Amino acid sequence: MAHLPLLMKDLALILGAAAITTLIFRRLKQPLVLGYVIAGLLVGPHFSFFPTVGDPENIKIWADIGVVILLFSLGLEFSFKKLMRVGGSASIAGIFEISSMLLLGYITGTMLGWSQMNSIFLGGIIAISSTTIIIRAFDEQGMKATSFAGLVMGMLVIEDIVAVLLMVLLSTVAVSQQFSGVALLIEVVKLLFFLSLWFLSGILILPSFFRWVGKWLNEETLLIIALGLCLAMVLLATQMGFSAALGAFIMGSVLAETSQAETIEHQMQPVKNLFGAIFFVSVGMLIDPVLLWKYKWPVLLITIAVMLGKTIFVTIGSFISGQPLKQSLQAGMSMSQIGEFSFIIATLGVSLGVTEDFLYPIAVGVSVITTFTTPFMIRASQPIYLLIDEKLPQKWRNRLNRYSSSAQQLPAEADWKVVFRGYFIAIALNSVVILAVMFLAVRFLDPWLVKHLGNELFSHILTVIVTLIISAPFIWALTIKKLHRGSYTSLWLNSQLNHGPLVLVEVIRNLLAVLYLFLLLNQLFPVNVAFFGSVITLAVVLVIFSRKLQAFYARIEKRFMTNLHHRELMQNTGAKSTLTPWDAHLAHFVIRPEAACVGKSLQTLAWRERFGINVASIERGAKMITTPNRDELVFPFDKLAVIGTDQQLQQFRQIVEPAVPIKLEEAEEDIRLMKIKVDEHNLLKGKTIRHSGVREMTNGLVVGIERNGERILNPDSTMVFEWDDIVWIVGERNKILELTAKA
Structure with a gap:
């Protein structure tokens, strides 16, 4: 054997x-x-x-x-x-x-x-x-x-x-x-x-x-x-x-x-x-x-x-x-x-x-x-919470509720925050690429050229040229590219006090580019040559080739963003549950073929009135229906994203969910349950829900309002927004963020 x-x-x-x-x-x-x-x-x-x-x-x-x-x-x-x-x-x-x-x-x-x-x-x-x-x-x-x-x-x-x-x-x-x-x-x-x-x-x-x-x-x-x-x-x-x-x-x-x-x-x-x-x-x-x-x-x-x-x-x-x-x-x-x-x-x-x-x-x-x-x-977590809640003084309970309600407010994003965040990301990412190209050039390309060409000075110059050709678009993005033009212009025109910090940001990003070029040249040439060479090289590259670099970087950026979002574009996505400081949240259900609701409209089913829930979206094969209207019909195997409390969703589950659970692929669409505060930035004060444009701007629904400690679920469309209202919206995350950023 x-x-x-x-x-x-x-x-x-x-x-x-x-x-x-x-x-x-x-x-x-x-x-x-x-x-x-x-x-x-x-x-x-x-x-x-x-x-x-x-x-x-x-x-x-x-x-x-x-x-x-x-x-x-x-x-x-x-x-x-x-x-x-x-x-x-x-x-x-x-x-x-x-x-x-x-x-x-x-x-x-x-x-x-x-x-x-x-x-x-x-x-x-x-x-x-x-x-x-x-x-x-x-x-x-x-x-x-x-x-x-x-x-x-x-x-x-x-x-x-x-x-x-x-x-x-x-x-x-x-x-x-x-x-x-x-x-x-x-x-x-x-x-x-x-x-x-x-x-x-x-x-x-x-x-x-x-x-x-x-x-x-x-x-x-x-x-x-x-x-x-x-x-x-x-x-x-x-x-x-x-x-x-x-x-x-x-x-x-x-x-x-x-x-x-x-x-x-x-x-x-x-x-x-x-x-x-x-x-x-x-x-x-x-x-x-x-x-x-x-x-x-x-x-x-x-x-x-x-x-x-x-x-x-x-x-x-x-x-x-x-x-x-x-x-x-x-x-x-x-x-x-x-x-x-x-x-x-x-x-x-x-x-x-x-x-x-x-x-x-x-x-x-x-x-x-x-x-x-x-x-x-x-x-044991639920009974222990009930025991703690029972023992806590009422004053403590009120304070805890106020904190959890206010800690996750989504105020309008300040222009300074938008600008500095954009500049930080751009500086960090472009710096990584530039330093990586320079490291590879000095560590591997230059020794290889010296070995095969035999002329050290010519090899160093060729190394610098190749490095600049590869990294030039990213140097342009680091030094010249304008980010968040609207917020930047708003800050510049708002007050002369803003000019100093904005100019400082521009100076820092250009100094970084000079520093990176100096580090490259200093590895291959004497210090004085490296210093003057870095300033002159940066000026020549950016002045002469600015337009071409801009177009080339735009193509790279477009390719990167296309690749980053390609998976989302290729698949149908549904609503994704998120957590809130109260009990209402998003959950997913699949309509079983034999369910009594099949073939009926949302208005006829009256789920909102019967269970207190809202249907945020319906995924039907290759079609995604966000914030469906009352005339929308329900079909077998529709995937519903539904908002409600734990108790409401458990009752609703018995009506629509299949006997054999169907595994849903994780949703990637940023449909969220979020809240914003009515303030001077979003200009909602004094408007009714129907005429505020929230539905159109966020592709979503207003499902709740917190006002003076009171929580109003499923408010009527004629309700008028007041200062400091906390408005709960289920809709597209990016559009909700855009709403909060409006001045």
Whole structure:
């Protein structure tokens, strides 16, 4: 019989064990991740009742590949635009919670007498909640349509991206063996620079590439190309001193902006499942039950710290961001666990050799306990809130309600804010491209020219010319391009006091261009030549070629924006739920074919009168109907975006939702439930809802008004707006923002 490689025997063993344990865990309705971990424990070196893996090193290599695949798949689900749409509430709450948990973990480790490195890694381990476990718990308890679920999902997006950054920073701290604030700041700046560069170049190139080769693509070739790009970015990231996981995540997030994202994600699913299973089994193989029992008290202490810390800090962070106490507490108790990212961070400490052996099984033990408690914590959040609300004095309740109502007001955007934000983004992004081109020219092009041409001076001059040709459009955008002309002109004409700051901004952006050219020339020529050469070169380039540079940059910008939004343009989109400081929110429903409402108009159905809900949009095949009128008919499998409270939506669900849930693809359309304040900027005061033009300007509906502490749901169209009214509108986000920006 032919000799069977040891690796194949080991894979047969771990996948067989994983299959059995996951079947058991499916039967028990528990997360599969825990089943994989238990399988690893059973076939690992610390458990002698079953056959043991023969070559753990080979399995470790497969597990490392598993981390890359998991992070690549996470990037595919991420998307940079999704982060921008998370909103201020989830961002503020997420950052507050992660920072607090990092500090709590460090303090807990120090109290236990652990070393500084163990304490730092403990903070990272307990800072990140489990997306898999939370989503599963919401599904099983039917809470995905509740008002706090969107906040939790947004915070999980923030946690995922912070977890990737944490891995980079923890690797830096582990290698340097010191916690230097300056060194970490340099690493963060370096990381942000390369993230921006990779994102800009990826969006500029990859969507166009996929469109060009689209007629030759099938599912097989698309999968191979995606994996090839993933591993290429892994190699590039490691060459730049970053982790392989970061490279995989970045490539996944860039591919998430292409129109092939869903196909790639679908094709990656079995690959992700296979390598994910191997990774989590390898996690279980590192668990030493004897060591875990020895540290049972630290496990218990850290478990309590996770459950209480997550609940308290998420609740406080959510409330600070403007969410009501009820939703804040529900979000906090939903996120009181750690999961898959904690395993990855713990594995990182072990692989770098900077954490003690006991930290890893402790992390797994805490994860197992908090995973089992998560469903109970979610169910207990409502009774606990009612108890707290009952015990709070009326004065405190009024203050809390006033704060949550005012914290998320959307006032008109000041001209200064618009101008400076536009200039900051333009300066940052163009600087990244210019510095990247100069770095590549000096590091690679110039040495190559010197080697092949033999004339050093001529090679330096040629390097400068090539660099200027490539970077000139971006230098023009950095120094000359006018941004937000309307707001800029308004500020300039409004007051002479505005002239100074505006001129200063122009001076700074031009000085930056001179500085960048000086840095380039100073690498190749003496200082005096570099100084005068940078000023003269900038003047010549911008004066002579200004019009051509403007046209060329406009084409680049158009191509970039087309690629960035290509996925949205190619797919039909629906309404996306967002969170509000009161109980009304957006949820999605599909009309079942046998529903009694099929074929009837919205006026006949009178859902607003019967349930108190509003239909924000209807997606019907390739057609999207926003803010449908009363004569619109309802057809089978229409996808409805509906606004209402939790109780109203639960009642409505029984009327329209199919018996077998239909999985809806995540909507990308920015149809939001937002609120604005009636002030001197939007000129709504004194107008009725019908004649204010809000419906036409926002392509939306006014569904609520808060006035003097009173909440008016579904106000009559003849109601007149008053000063300081808080108006709730469901409509297109960008158009609502445009309304608030009008002066």
